[in-house]
Amino acid sequence: MWDGEPFLFHSRLSAALNLKLLHPMEVVRAAEEAYRSGHAPLPAVEGFIRQILGWREYVRGLYHLWMPDWLSWNALNAHRPLPEFYWTGETEMRCLKATVGQTLRHGYAHHIQRLMVTGLFALLLGVRPIEVHRWFLAIYVDAVEWVELPNTLGMSQFADGGRMATKPYAATGRYIQRMSNHCASCRFRPERATGEDACPFTALYWHFLERNEARLAGNPRMRPALTNLRRLSPDDRAAIRRKAERIAQGPP
Ligand SMILES: Cc1cc2nc3c(=O)[nH]c(=O)nc-3n(C[C@H](O)[C@H](O)[C@H](O)COP(=O)(O)OP(=O)(O)OC[C@H]3O[C@@H](n4cnc5c(N)ncnc54)[C@H](O)[C@@H]3O)c2cc1C
Numbered sequence: 001m002w003d004g005e006p007f008l009f010h011s012r013l014s015a016a017l018n019l020k021l022l023h024p025m026e027v028v029r030a031a032e033e034a035y036r037s038g039h040a041p042l043p044a045v046e047g048f049i050r051q052i053l054g055w056r057e058y059v060r061g062l063y064h065l066w067m068p069d070w071l072s073w074n075a076l077n078a079h080r081p082l083p084e085f086y087w088t089g090e091t092e093m094r095c096l097k098a099t100v101g102q103t104l105r106h107g108y109a110h111h112i113q114r115l116m117v118t119g120l121f122a123l124l125l126g127v128r129p130i131e132v133h134r135w136f137l138a139i140y141v142d143a144v145e146w147v148e149l150p151n152t153l154g155m156s157q158f159a160d161g162g163r164m165a166t167k168p169y170a171a172t173g174r175y176i177q178r179m180s181n182h183c184a185s186c187r188f189r190p191e192r193a194t195g196e197d198a199c200p201f202t203a204l205y206w207h208f209l210e211r212n213e214a215r216l217a218g219n220p221r222m223r224p225a226l227t228n229l230r231r232l233s234p235d236d237r238a239a240i241r242r243k244a245e246r247i248a249q250g251p252p
């Protein structure tokens with residue numbers, strides 16, 4: 001993720017594919033041909049084909065398997081409303097301002113922005129899954145329910161309790177720092193969970209783990225995160241809880 005670079009190396013083919021202007025096999029064959037003629041390296045082509053032949057078909061299968069039940073699942077009992085800035089881009093959080101801003105301008109954000117910025121913030125805050133789903137369905141040019149819904153309710157919000165993804169995609173601001181240049185020009189500090197300059201993602205991350213500790217305790221992939229939570233002192237946990245609750249009242 002990079003300030004001022006909304007598309008990076010992504011293909012922007014999803015809208016054409018979902019509108020059936022392009023057949024997935026046509027795209028796969030063109031990518032294969034680019035490899036065979038020496039225009040693209042194998043690892044890039046393999047990864048790209050796997051998104052279309054793998055992920056896209058996988059989510060389609062799951063949609064037909066679990067709809068309409070999926071719409072009512074809320075495994076983490078999330079009940080907050082979606083913050084207003086999702087519709088305006090007016091927030092001090094640089095990563096969210098960039099992602100929502102380009103979404104409002106272009107109707108596009110790439111996968112990591114959807115999963116690890118807008119989706120992640122809603123997950124950590126505990127927004128009602130159905131509201132997150134309605135936002136993603138309304139705002140992207142490629143949004144068609146059969147592909148949007150599994151990605152949002154399953155992969156991003158864990159509303160299905162792990163039927164689709166094996167663990168919630170929960171992370172602190174440090175993940176966004178590693179994957180972008182947004183934190184360098186943000187007023188918050190990704191490593192801080194308390195204090196005036198605490199990163200809201202980081203404070204909310206610990207609060208998310210604390211809220212869901214009992215629900216996630218049986219998941220082996222969550223063990224390292226929950227072990228780290230238990231290492232925090234009771235005072236630190238209380239301070240983080242207060243900070244996270246203040247953020248939840250009115251995200252900056
Ligand atoms: C919360 C959330 C909501 C999403 N909503 C949509 C949506 O409404 N419509 C949509 O088409 N995709 C959706 N995606 C998946 C993915 O983010 C987009 O397909 C991708 O960003 C589209 O940009 P691109 O064409 O430049 O993709 P590239 O990164 O260039 O990938 C190539 C193609 O692979 C396919 N693909 C890649 N990842 C996925 C995936 N996880 N699921 C299905 N197909 C995939 C797409 O057809 C895409 O065009 C969503 C992901 C998340 C996390």
Ligand code: SF4
Nearest residue numbers: 093095173183186199
């Ligand atoms: S410090 Fe936190 S809010 Fe600011 S850009 Fe980084 S992750 Fe986003």
